[in-house]
Amino acid sequence: MLPSATAPAAEPAVHAPLSAAGIAALNTRYAPLDFEARIHSLYQDFAVGDVLVTSSFAATSAYFLHIVSRLRPDQRIAFIDTGYHFPETLAYRQYLTERFGLQVFDVRAEEWKHQFTLDDRTYQRDPDYCCAINKVEPLDAIKPRYRVWVSSVMGWQTDNRAGMAIFEERRGILKFNPMIDVTREQRDAYIREHDLPFHPLVAQGYSSIGCSHCTVSGDGRSGRWQGKPKTECGLHL
Numbered sequence: 001m002l003p004s005a006t007a008p009a010a011e012p013a014v015h016a017p018l019s020a021a022g023i024a025a026l027n028t029r030y031a032p033l034d035f036e037a038r039i040h041s042l043y044q045d046f047a048v049g050d051v052l053v054t055s056s057f058a059a060t061s062a063y064f065l066h067i068v069s070r071l072r073p074d075q076r077i078a079f080i081d082t083g084y085h086f087p088e089t090l091a092y093r094q095y096l097t098e099r100f101g102l103q104v105f106d107v108r109a110e111e112w113k114h115q116f117t118l119d120d121r122t123y124q125r126d127p128d129y130c131c132a133i134n135k136v137e138p139l140d141a142i143k144p145r146y147r148v149w150v151s152s153v154m155g156w157q158t159d160n161r162a163g164m165a166i167f168e169e170r171r172g173i174l175k176f177n178p179m180i181d182v183t184r185e186q187r188d189a190y191i192r193e194h195d196l197p198f199h200p201l202v203a204q205g206y207s208s209i210g211c212s213h214c215t216v217s218g219d220g221r222s223g224r225w226q227g228k229p230k231t232e233c234g235l236h237l
């Protein structure tokens with residue numbers, strides 16, 4: 001059984017959206033900082049209970065979670081459990097959870113909706129719809145409980161991500177992308193310097209790791225939704 005906490009059940013608080021000028025001011029202040037300093041500043045600007053942190057427990061997660069958990073051990077981590085993860089991803093999640101002392105809670109689609117995608121093989125027929133059901137809708141449902149969502153996207157991963165700011169309003173929440181200008185080399189150097197483990201599939205040639213139905217080995221994100229024009233699951237669009 002994987003270590004797991006239950007998502008908070010309290011009624012969502014209503015948070016007023018930050019103005020465009022407010023977001024621009026945050027970007028100006030955070031731009032000169034490095035990733036670690038940005039995370040440090042975040043917890044001076046926002047209460048930990050207002051911060052939503054998601055992790056896919058994939059290739060970049062050891063770097064991201066090591067820094068977040070060192071600075072805020074009480075930060076809860078949301079794992080979007082699509083039901084289609086590799087066993088290696090679930091094992092990696094368990095390993096990092098124990099090693100870093102993380103408090104991880106699962107975010108999932110309603111069981112009948114997930115079952116529909118399984119019976120329908122929606123991941124083959126219409127992967128955008130499958131991602132909408134298993135990833136986007138479940139995360140959208142918990143966003144109103146938080147003021148800011150921290151993601152670990154990096155600009156070099158896709159053209160879409162290359163255009164992202166450090167702070168931006170995205171799908172109804174203030175999104176914080178503190179790693180947006182971190183290079184792949186910087187990430188890998190940190191992981192090596194701190195003797196952190198890569199996801200087990202990295203050693204088998206996987207650079208980007210998502211659901212098992214939609215991921216093969218390959219450089220960059222070339223192994224995601226191979227043969228299809230899709231490059232993003234929809235969470236970051």
Ligand code: SF4
Nearest residue numbers: 123127130131211214
């Ligand atoms: S990545 Fe594939 S299996 Fe996972 S939710 Fe998206 S379409 Fe479905």
